Amino acid sequence: MNFPIGELSKRTGVKVPTIRFYEQIGLLPEPPRTESNQRRYGKAEADRLNFIRHSRELGFEVEDIRALLAMASEPQSSCHQADSIARSHLAEIDRRIASLTALKGELTRMINECGHGRICDCRIIEALADHGHCSTEH
Amino acid sequence: MNFPIGELSKRTGVKVPTIRFYEQIGLLPEPPRTESNQRRYGKAEADRLNFIRHSRELGFEVEDIRALLAMASEPQSSCHQADSIARSHLAEIDRRIASLTALKGELTRMINECGHGRICDCRIIEALADHGHCSTEH
């Protein structure tokens, strides 16, 4: 209890400047300070920061996290909204996977068709120059 | 031939401010200007810009595109480097797909376990708070 920012950083795996940044944008509350102006944290802040870190790792945006944190602080309210945030995030991830998979196909095709000769015969350069060669939209 | 920036934009699907931005960072050469200081473009610039747009759509970074454009302008040299850029980009896409797929699994699990009741019982909030519940690393 009552540890400095470097210790909070070690406990959560979040870098010190990032912790200060989260405080600045209001994801973390302003902690108490020592007489010499150093931040002091407790377990509650570590829990909150772990929540934030984990949410970021799962790709949630800061605004989503803000909403999720607000919900987490009202244990009696419905979790409908949390569900909805998670679902729309999942849909976004599906979109990204689909898009990346299409790109992967296109790139693989380009690379396989490349004869490893000179640029003037290179199918990669050619394919990049002309979208008409592509089999998918992007 | 010799059309203004809006026309170039229409032909390539790249927005006007983006074209100026590409010029600023040196992806597009500075075009000739009319007496009244307006940019004028020709087919070569449209081709180059299409190449850039298509590369961006395929997820190549600006620095990659810079290198690919330099290669494209030396038709007699080996396409080994183009191949290498494309391959490392493909590897990066594979990494992103793998990572997103893992996230998708985690999120799906969270959502499915949510009983749609109150926050205090919500598995989404709980899972976010504790990485220990996760089945994959991230």
Next chain:
DNA sequence: GTAATCCCTCTAGCCGCTAGAGCATCAAGA
């Protein structure tokens, strides 16, 4: 003639941090 549309430059903002300058403070060893 005039109104709508284009074009120009310049600055600032987006997201989620990260880096660095320049200084104060703290903890541990000699």
Next chain:
DNA sequence: TCTTGATGCTCTAGCGGCTAGAGGGATTAC
């Protein structure tokens, strides 16, 4: 007690790849 090195502080600026807006000039169509 002194020193040294790690840690803390604030502030500003930068990353990538654009996008938005202000405040003006030029062109085009009617």
